[in-house]
Amino acid sequence: EIVLTQSPGTLSLSPGERATLSCRASQSVSGRYLAWYQQKPGQAPRLLIYDASSRATGIPDRFSGSGSGTDFTLTISRLEPEDFAVYYCQHYTNTPWTFGQGTKVEIK
C-alpha cells in the first residue's frame, strides 16, 4: 500500500500569497497517477488536479500541480478568500487507492 504524507499539516497565509503544498509517496507513483482535491467545511471533496498536473474542468489557473515519482506539489499562485480549505492528495497507480492526511490552508 502506498502511504501519502502531506506537509505541512497547516499552512497559515494571507490572501494574495502563494501556497505550496507537498505530497510525498512511500513508493513511486507510476504514470504520475496523482490527484488533488479541495474540501471546504460541510462540503464534499472537489477534484482540482489529476495526472499530477492537469487541471479539472472549471478549476482556475492559479491552481497548478507538479511532480513525479515520489514527490508532488500543489501550488496556488495567489490565494483568493475561497481557497482557504483542506487539500488532499490521492494516488491511483494501484490498489488500494489512498489519500494523504490533508493540508489545511488557513487565513493568517
Added chain:
Amino acid sequence: EVQLVESGGGLVQPGGSLRLSCAASGFTFSNYWMHWVRQAPGKGLFWVSRISGDGGTTLYADSVKGRFTISRDNAKNTLYLQMNSLRAEDTALYYCARRSDSGGYFDNWGQGTLVTVSS
C-alpha cells in the same frame, strides 16, 4: 449536470446492519465505475470499495472486506453499500464518487450520508 445523492445513513448499534444508496443522474450510469469513500468525523478520506460499470468486478479495503458489499442497479441508476457487522470505527460520512472515464481519480462526489455506530 452530474448528481450523486446518498441516503440510508443513521444511528445503528455495534454489530448491526445498514444499507446505503447513491442515486445517480446526469450521466450514463452504467458506463462508469463507482466508489465509496468515507470520512470519519474530523479525519481524512479513506477509500472503501469499488464496482465496475456492469457490476461484475468489485474490490474492498481490507478493513471492510467480508462485512461490506457493494452493488449497483443500472436500471435504477443506483449504487448501494450493504454494511453488516458494523463497528464503532465504521462511524463516518460515506460518500459515493464517480471514477473518471479517463483515469482512476474521482471526478464527481455526492454530499455524503452519515453513519454512526454506537450503543
